[in-house]
Every structure is written in structure tokens, then in C-alpha cells.
Amino acid sequence: MADCIIIGGGAAGLMAAVTAADYGKSVILFERNPRVGRKLLITGKGRCNVTNNCVRDEFFDNIPCNSRFLYSAYSAFDCSDTMSFFENLGVPLKTERGNRVFPVSDRAEDIVIAFERAIKERSDRITVKNARVTEILAENGAVKGVSADGCVYNAPSVLIASGGRSYPKTGSDGDGFRFAKAMGHKVVPLRPSLVPMVSEQKWCSEAMGLSLKNVTLSLIDGSDGKKLFSEMGEMLFTHFGVSGPLVLSASGHIRKMERGRYRISIDLKPALDEKTLDARIQRDFAENANRDFANSLGKLLPAKLIPVIVMLSGIPADKKVNQISRKERTELLQLIKNLTVTVKDFRSIDEAIVTGGGVAVNEINPKTMESKVVSGLYFAGEVIDVDAYTGGFNLQIAFSTGYAAGVNM
Numbered sequence: 001m002a003d004c005i006i007i008g009g010g011a012a013g014l015m016a017a018v019t020a021a022d023y024g025k026s027v028i029l030f031e032r033n034p035r036v037g038r039k040l041l042i043t044g045k046g047r048c049n050v051t052n053n054c055v056r057d058e059f060f061d062n063i064p065c066n067s068r069f070l071y072s073a074y075s076a077f078d079c080s081d082t083m084s085f086f087e088n089l090g091v092p093l094k095t096e097r098g099n100r101v102f103p104v105s106d107r108a109e110d111i112v113i114a115f116e117r118a119i120k121e122r123s124d125r126i127t128v129k130n131a132r133v134t135e136i137l138a139e140n141g142a143v144k145g146v147s148a149d150g151c152v153y154n155a156p157s158v159l160i161a162s163g164g165r166s167y168p169k170t171g172s173d174g175d176g177f178r179f180a181k182a183m184g185h186k187v188v189p190l191r192p193s194l195v196p197m198v199s200e201q202k203w204c205s206e207a208m209g210l211s212l213k214n215v216t217l218s219l220i221d222g223s224d225g226k227k228l229f230s231e232m233g234e235m236l237f238t239h240f241g242v243s244g245p246l247v248l249s250a251s252g253h254i255r256k257m258e259r260g261r262y263r264i265s266i267d268l269k270p271a272l273d274e275k276t277l278d279a280r281i282q283r284d285f286a287e288n289a290n291r292d293f294a295n296s297l298g299k300l301l302p303a304k305l306i307p308v309i310v311m312l313s314g315i316p317a318d319k320k321v322n323q324i325s326r327k328e329r330t331e332l333l334q335l336i337k338n339l340t341v342t343v344k345d346f347r348s349i350d351e352a353i354v355t356g357g358g359v360a361v362n363e364i365n366p367k368t369m370e371s372k373v374v375s376g377l378y379f380a381g382e383v384i385d386v387d388a389y390t391g392g393f394n395l396q397i398a399f400s401t402g403y404a405a406g407v408n409m
Contacts, residue, residue, distance in 0.1 A: 002028045004409045005146055005155040007133045007176070009036030011395055012381025012402035013161035014115045015085075019406025021125040028155065029119075030148055032132040036119070037112035039163065043395065044100075048108030051082040051399070052392040053099040059396070063388040064252060069361040070386060070400060073369070077403035079396055089114035100392050136160075136179050136377070143376035157376045157409040159369075161402060164355025164382040165190055176383035177358065184373045186360040188385040191257070192352035194248040194394075199241035200260065200342040203308045207237035210304040216270040217246040219253055220263050228253040228262075232270055237304075242341055248353060249389045251346065255356075262343040268301070268336045278333055285329070289322040296321045300336075309335060354394050358385040368408035369401055378405040 004020050006013045009031030017029045029036070040048055052059065059079060060067045083093055083101060091114045092104040103110045119126050135147040136158055145154035162176035177187045211234060218230040229250045236244035242264065254262060269277050281300070288296035294317035297306050310317050313332050315324060349355065359379050363372050371377040380401040388394050 001145075001154045002026045002127075003155060004028070004157045004159065005153060006030065006159045006161055007136075007146065007179070008160070008162035008381070009033070009128065010039050010161060010163050010381060011037075011398035012405075013159065014119075015399045015402030016159055016161060016378075016380055016406035016409070017126050018115070018118045018122065019403050020409050021122040023407065025125065025409065027126045028153055029126060029128045030131055030133050030146070031128060032130070034130060035112070035116075036128065037115055040112050040115075041108050043108060044102065046108050047102050047106045048111045049100050049102055049390075049392040049395065050086060050093070050111060051079045051101045051396045053079060053083065053095040053101050058099075059393065062391060062393045063386065063397070065255075065356065065388075066361045066386045069364075069366050069384075070397065072367040073400040073404040074396075076407070077400045079392075081403075082396060082399045085399075086111065086114060089118055098391050133175070133179075136183060138183065138374055138377070141375055143374060157378065159378040159380060159405050159409060160359075160383055161380045161398075161405070162383060164358065165349050165352075176379075180359045180379070180383070183371070183377055185363050185371065188357040188360055190349065190355055190357040192346045192349040193252050193356035193387045194353035194390055195251050195349070195351055196238065196243035196347040197241050197247055197251055197264075198344040198347060200344045203311065204237050204241050204341065205239045207304045207308055208239050210237045210302055211235070211244065212237075212266070212268070212302070214270070215246075216267040217250060218265040218267075219250040220265060222261050222263055235266070240347065241344070245390060252356075252387065252389050254343075254346075257343075257346055259344055260342060264341040264343060266339040266341070268305075268339060274333060274337065277336065278329070281329060281333060285321045285324065289320075291321055292318045293321055293324060294318070309339075312339075353390070354387050355382055356385075356387050358383050361385055367404070369405040370408060378409060380405040 003025035004027045006017050006029045009029055017027045020027050091110050093101050094104050095101050131148045133146045133148045137144040143158045160176045160179055165174045180187055213234050216232045219228045233246045234244050235246040293315050294310050315328050364379055369378045369380055381398040
């Protein structure tokens with residue numbers, strides 16, 4: 001009989017296992033993949049953005065859903081603690097743009113190797129089993145253990161850290177939500193978060209593959225005109241619509257998708273105010289006075305975007321530049337400062353970086369991560385109804401909640 005059973009060898013489960021072992025507890029960690037940390041290996045495009053080197057208030061500003069729930073867990077194990085944890089495991093870290101923290105090596109595998117080494121060093125207390133848990137066992141309102149591969153494993157504490165529904169090939173196929181419901185917990189409806197978005201406009205596919213840098217993307221709620229998100233950075237046009245860092249971050253602000261309600265406004269030249277941009281356009285037009293309009297935009301716009309802008313401007317492609325009116329030039333300027341994409345839908349949850357929704361936070365003790373419904377049952381990581389923007393914040397949530405569960409188990 002073990003002291004603790006942990007379901008899921010991802011970020012939260014691994015942190016909980018190491019922490020519980022350091023408190024002298026015996027741990028059985030169930031991971032259905034041949035190796036722990038499968039999803040960690042693909043985070044940050046294979047570089048693993050482990051946390052964000054930010055102050056407390058900035059951390060919570062980046063959590064749009066149920067941030068108050070994390071106050072206690074984050075206070076006990078914050079971003080600086082995560083950095084110290086990995087550096088003590090022999091992984092040098094660096095801070096990049098946006099305070100994003102990565103291994104100096106730019107290898108996500110180094111994070112997984114560090115966890116594997118930590119488990120090996122605690123092999124007298126941590127046992128990793130390559131098996132799928134099929135049921136959590138409870139009696140009289142308290143956990144007894146789990147059933148896995150036809151065998152029963154007993155323990156007074158069980159942690160569900162099996163992830164969400166995003167990236168199902170890594171093993172996150174929703175088992176945790178099924179377990180939670182079976183134990184009497186409410187699960188807030190799941191939705192994709194940090195996910196590419198499908199556009200109403202067909203022209204996005206014409207610009208497919210075009211990556212824009214140093215543009216400002218704003219997300220606007222058409223129901224009241226409120227700007228929900230605005231940031232400068234990178235984005236990408238695809239065959240279905242839009243993707244890239246700015247789009248993923250913007251998607252996290254949409255709590256409920258309604259076709260046509262949301263629109264994305266792209267400022268292609270955020271460094272130029274309208275007066276300066278107009279002077280720039282006039283200068284380019286003067287240099288190309290006798291050329292067709294479609295052939296005059298090469299210095300102003302990426303080649304893939306020129307046919308799109310020409311089409312949307314309504315100015316005939318073959319109209320001579322010296323014949324373009326002031327009104328047409330003004331409308332071109334507005335188009336460059338406010339290229340609009342109407343959001344049709346999210347892409348599939350399988351393409352999302354994280355899963356929105358999950359086990360209701362009012363049924364979990366925020367200090368201990370223990371269930372208020374079933375004694376000895378704990379939750380950590382993406383299975384909980386808490387999610388954040390890109391930049392290392394979601395992994396920090398996993399580490400903070402995993403640590404809290406590990407200490408209290």
C-alpha cells in the first residue's frame with residue numbers, strides 16, 4: 001500500500017510526486033505513455049516555456065479564469081520557486097522577451113530528463129507504473145485507491161493530474177474529467193483555449209503561410225464594441241483563418257464562442273500613426289506615379305498580402321497611382337491600420353494548447369487541492385477549471401497546484 005497515488009505523469013503530476021516523496025511519502029505514479037512528460041516535450045515548440053519571470057500581480061493579470069483560486073497555491077510555490085527548482089535539478093534557465101523562461105539549451109527534453117533524474121534519485125519512494133487507471137475507488141466518502149490494468153492499488157490519497165483534452169495523442173483524452181464526474185464533482189463544460197481561430201473571410205487562405213511580425217492584434221466583442229485584448233507581436237494566416245502567438249492569446253479571452261460575434265482587427269503598421277502612414281503612402285505613390293496600383297505596394301506590404309489589400313480596398317488593381325483619389329488613399333490607410341477578420345469558430349480542441357473548463361474550483365480546497373466532495377481526492381493542473389494566456393503561465397499553474405497537492409498529500 002502506498003501513501004499517495006498520482007494519475008498522470010505530466011507537469012503537475014511530476015511536481016506532486018517529487019514533492020510528496022521529499023516529504024517522506026511513498027508514491028505510485030501512473031503514466032500510460034512509455035515515458036513521463038510527453039506533453040512537456042512539445043511545449044514551447046519543443047523548447048518548453050517552463051514559467052514566466054514576472055511579479056505576482058503580473059502573473060494573476062495573465063489568468064482570465066478563476067485566478068483567485070490560485071492565490072494560496074501560487075504564494076506557496078511561485079515563478080521564482082519554479083526557476084529555483086529546475087536550476088537545482090541541473091537545468092540552467094534564461095529569460096527571453098515577455099519574461100518567458102526557457103532552458104538555456106532550448107531543449108524541452110532537458111526538463112523531462114531533470115524530472116526523470118529526480119524520480120530515479122527518489123526511487124525508494126516513487127514507483128512509476130506504465131499503466132492506465134480505469135477507476136478511482138472510494139468508500140464512505142473517502143478514497144481507497146485505484147484500479148489499473150485489472151489490479152487494485154490501495155492508497156489514502158489519490159491525485160488526478162491527467163491533463164485536459166488538448167493534444168490527446170499525449171494521453172490527455174479526458175479521463176480526469178470522467179473520474180471527477182464519477183466521484184460526484186461538477187465539471188464546467190470544456191472548450192478549447194489558446195487555439196487557432198476560423199475566419200468568415202475566404203481571403204485568409206490566399207495569404208496562407210504568411211507570418212506577420214510586429215503587428216498589433218485586437219479582439220473586439222461585436223455585441224458591445226468592447227476591446228477584449230490588444231497586443232503587439234506575431235501572427236499567421238492559414239487555410240482556415242488565423243493562428244500564431246497573438247491569435248492564441250486572443251482566443252483565451254473568448255469565454256463562449258458565438259459565430260460572427262467577435263472580430264479581429266490587425267494594425268499592420270502600429271509604429272506609424274495615421275498622419276505618418278499617410279505621408280509614407282504619398283511618398284510611395286509619388287515614386288510609382290505611372291505604375292498600376294497593384295504594383296505600387298511592394299515597399300509597404302508583404303507580397304502575399306498585396307492582392308488581398310488591393311481586393312479589399314476596392315481600388316482597381318490596374319488603376320494608375322496618379323489617378324487614385326484622396327478618399328481612396330484614406331480608405332487604403334484605414335485598411336492597413338484596421339485589417340478586419342470576423343471570427344467564425346475555434347479550431348478543434350485537439351489543436352488547443354490548453355483546455356478551458358474542467359473541475360469546478362468551488363469544489364476544491366484552494367490551499368490543499370483536496371476535493372471538498374471526497375476525502376483524500378486531489379486535483380492539479382489542467383483538469384481544474386483554471387487557464388491562462390501563453391507565456392509560461394499555464395505550466396506555472398501546473399507546478400503550483402502540483403506542489404500544493406504534493407505537500408498536502
